[in-house]
Amino acid sequence: MRYLVFRLYAPLASWGTPAVGEERPTASYPGRSAVVGLLAAALGIRRDETGRLDTLNQNIRLAVKQYSPGRLLRDYHTVQMPPSRKGQRFHTRRDELDRPSSELGTIISKRDYRSDGLWIIALRSSPGADEGLLDELAEALARPRFALYFGRRACPPAAPLAPRCISAENWREALDHAFPPIAGETKDVLVPAHDMLYAWEGEAPDLDGDTAGVESSDVWDMPRDRRRWQFGPRLEFRRYARGSGGR
16 A cells, blocks of 8 residues: 655644643644644645645545654743723734733743654545545655644754655554654664554554554544634544654
8 A cells, every 4th residue: 555654853843632721732742633734734725725624634544653752841931911802902912011010911821842752654545535645745745835843833843854655564564664864873862762652543453453452532633624723533543562763
């Protein structure tokens, strides 16, 4: 079967999870929403182009290998949130903050990141998708139309994504594909301390035919409406296993 594989490495990445209030947590690896957003940026698809986004989302199947989750980093932001006033519009942020300090409503926002993580992404086409889709995505990732970033604009990639189309028997063989070193010498921070995590869509045996140790759950990262930031559930399978390659 044909797959598109590429890698994601950055000093900082933030893989969004459901968030309420002042807490902005991150998952340890990218989900479907993050990957679809990255592909859309590479293709030059804007967030308001819902038809193109929906088509892209429907035409790909996804698996992820977490080579290294990196370290968890928490960033604290002081945010001033003045209450809105009926019938009043502000032309600048300065105008909005021009009021007594007792009305500013200062809060602390907590935003989590993964520092020095490395992930391998594998894609394959959905049944009925255009046969040239994977080649188009590989070309777009190599020469993206819009700037790529990993979850937040402050998280650009720090190494080439090195996209390539390959033939493999299953998700695991595709995800274990060997990439060129990120630097002249392999960075020690990227050496995994434990077994690697594989996450995939489809059925439990789809990783490599073995269902031992496989767990599953619904994850809420299926894009529904990008303009409203609405997401739905999808079934994801996961397993920790000894891996190889990927750097």
